[in-house]
Amino acid sequence: MITYLEAIREAQKKALEIDPRVYLYGQDIGAFGGAFKATKGLAQTFPGRVIDSPISEDAMMGSAIGAALQGMRPVIEMQFADFSTVGFNQIVNQAATMFWRTGESCPITVRLPSGGTPGSGPFHSQNLEALYAHYPGLIILTPATVEDAYSLLLEAIALDDPVIFCEHKYLYYHLKAESLPETALPVGKARIARTGRDATVVTYSAMLHEALAAAEELAENGWEIEVIDLRSIKPLDTDTVLASVARTGRILAVGEAWPWGGVTAEVLARIATDGFNLLDAPPMRLNSKDTPVPFHPNLWGTHRPTARTIANALRDLLRL
Amino acid sequence: MLHLAEAPIRAGKASDFPETYRRAFRWMLLARVAEEKIASLFRGGRITGGVFLGKGQEAISVATGIALKEGDIFAPLIRDQAGRLAFGESLLDFTLTYLGARSGPMRGRDGNVHRGRPREGLLPMISHLGAMVSVVNGMLLAHRFQGKKGTVGAASLGDGATSTGAFHESINQAAVEKLPLILVVTNNQYAYSTPNERQFACSDLVDKALGYGVNGHTVDGTDLESCLQIIGGAVQLAREGNGPQLIVASNLRLAGHGEHDDSHYISSHFKELPLGRDCIEVAQNHLLGKGWADASALEVWTRECAVQVDEAVAHALREPAPDPAQEEWCALSHRHLAEGNSAKF
Structure with missing residues (x-):
């Protein structure tokens, strides 16, 4: 390992x-x-x-x-x-x-x-x-x-x-x-980390694992959530995101960074401008709170998105 | 006519000192004439952006440029036209950049004093000037990795840049790594409009050398002979492995910060002090007094400079401006990774 x-x-x-x-x-x-x-x-x-x-x-x-x-x-x-x-x-x-x-x-x-x-x-x-x-x-x-x-x-x-x-x-x-990879996707290509048909979560870095856990939670009720790992923020693989939204009609962008003008805002701006007609519901995003990052675990755990808050956001997105 | 810009003149042996002095003086003269020409074009509305003159700073600048050799690094500041020429920058790079020509080294993407050719050891300054020093450090570190021996790097700063955090970090870094860095600080009494007493509180900027554990030198920036000797000596020390050298030169800026600035704030008492002298006049008198040149030689040199400058300006004026339709709007060397290809902006 x-x-x-x-x-x-x-x-x-x-x-x-x-x-x-x-x-x-x-x-x-x-x-x-x-x-x-x-x-x-x-x-x-x-x-x-x-x-x-x-x-x-x-x-x-x-x-x-x-x-x-x-x-x-x-x-x-x-x-x-x-x-x-x-x-x-x-x-x-x-x-x-x-x-x-x-x-x-x-x-x-x-x-x-x-x-x-x-x-x-x-x-x-x-x-x-x-x-x-x-x-x-x-x-x-x-x-x-x-x-x-x-x-x-x-x-x-x-x-x-x-x-x-x-x-x-x-x-x-x-x-x-298990081991180091022999081959890899190049810089600039996003990866579909989990396939699904009901909604797309676009995320990156540590939030990928929170998003995957949320998708797993919703799968227990039969919902199939697609999770995209951006891998590269710039360049941003808009094509992979658009293609996914074309399949699911719903998008939630999740980032651990602060909300203002960030990666999630950029992703949703691109979907709104390039893929508005693909959407079945208003696009959503989830970020940390707009405060400095707190020290205490109780506060920190609430400051950033988690599998639980992502799952809740997905339920909203799916109008559950 | 002379082709000074195409054939950089390097510092010679001690016995050649009068010849070195003459060469240095002629670079100073060429810089002065060239800058006066650009200033007049600026007043005539022919220059977009700022114009920054080295008037009064030519002696210290040329002494830096002339002490450097091929393979060395030079990070000039905005008043280093003489030093750039002595280091080997062509006069055309100067006129093409000021006139925004597509064929210039900056291709209309950057202008005036922000030009350079990193591959030839000439760094294009960013406006946050203190930041250039550690870039020189890095180039010298690369030389160490690559086994290049005997090279040095010079960075020019003003009194204002010594207040930046970048100055502190970079001189300390050079000292820790014992790099052959020559840091030439020209204290021309004002950083834009801010006088020394609002810029620093030590009695002399050279005292900072002690704190960083580097050699410190002071020089009268109005006296070409002292500048050649002190900077030449400091460069030699660095070249021989004695670590960073801090040189503090004193003079007075004999122009505005830029040509947009009437410099009304410069106190008249400075103009009566020795440091308020015009280094070109001082050098001219020195040449005549020592018998190293006569009045007719000075006249010929001045005329030759004017011809050279006129040619370089005329050439640049004929060059096409950048064309936005032809421009490669891509900030990455890997074009396929550039944004804007797939998304609508």
Whole structure:
């Protein structure tokens, strides 16, 4: 068995093995192996290529941009997605604009340990995919499975454009698979995680597992819910979503991030503009509450969508 | 006529100092003439966007550019026309970008001072200037990974950029990694309209070097000879493996922040101080006083600069503007991953 976190470590190990241009840079990632041990043992196996950085997200990103321009393939570990806002300027104004301005590609992978876990609180729980997706010039990946954590990270490192890799901390240890995949869907393709005919749930990252549990709950009453795992937020695979809604006529978009202007809003905007005539019911969405992420598990469990709230939303959508 | 822009001049041996000085002076002159031409086009309504002049800053700028070699990195600021030329940027890149030509390095996508050619070691600045320093760090780190030895990277900042978080993070990063970074801070007394006393509270910006564990140097930014010696020396130190070098030059901005700015806020007392001198006048007098050039040579050089600038402007004016219908509206190098192909916007 291999966990989601181990898959991320294995992907980095493989990237370091197969591509001499790859190096890892981040806080405490060297001999210590990272705050979550995502780089455990890698500094020893690849001397000089797994480098501890000062607590300087701006300079971490800036140096990655310079190294990428000189032919390297930096992989930056932000200790928490929340801390990446210190490097925000470099990511959105420098890395994301480089190809457009100069014609030079800027191949950087930025790993963002994202999302809530019990007790993590306002500054170790954020989901920032929509923030980065807003800017042109970035690719945003949100793996929900062990297989995708591995294959999407390898693909991210191989891409010539800057990639924001949103890995979910809640899945690090919980999620396990038998083995690493040999083949995978490419970046930009959504996956139908469960087929159904009555309604479509579009989701990504840790919410996939809540949505699948909700679909299972409704299946007990004979409802067949289709669940789509977006895998990639940008580009967003609108075609797969539209095709599903064409079959089911109903859509619920679920995200753990905040509601305003986020991924769920984008999905529903596309369905409303491109697939309005496919709908048998008003589109719905479910997100976290519009407050900072709370510390206490009682509050946190209510702040974010769960299988129970998703199942309730689905009952509304199905007019039960 | 001279083809200065096509044949970058690099710093020579100590015995060639008068020749180095003459070459540096001619880059300064070319920069001044070129910028005055663009400013006049701006006043005539021929330039879209801002125009930012290096007037008064040519000595420090050229000394930086001339100390760099092929394979080095240069991240200029908005007043580095002289340094860009000395580093090897063509005058055409300057005129094509200011005039928004499709054939320029930025193709109308970015303008004026935001031009560069990363592949040739010349970085295109983003407006958040402090952010450029760590990019230079990264290029130098890449050189280390790739086994390239003896290269250095220079980043130009003003007094204002030293207040940014990016400055702190990047100089510290360079110090931790012992990178061959040359950080040239030109304190021209004002960041846009903000005077030094509202920008920092230390007595001299060079004192920051101690806090970061890097070498610090100060130089009179109005004196070309000192600039060539101090920056040349600092670059040599970095090249020989002595880690980052912070240089703080003092001068006065002899123009507005941009040509839109009448700079009425610049205190007149600065203009009477030595730091308020025009570095080109100082250098000119130095050339004449030392007998390194005579008045007729200065006249010939000035005329040659004017011809070169006129040609570069005329060329750029003939170039077509960008065409929105021909534009590739795609911010990714992987076109198939770009948004907008499948969805209606």
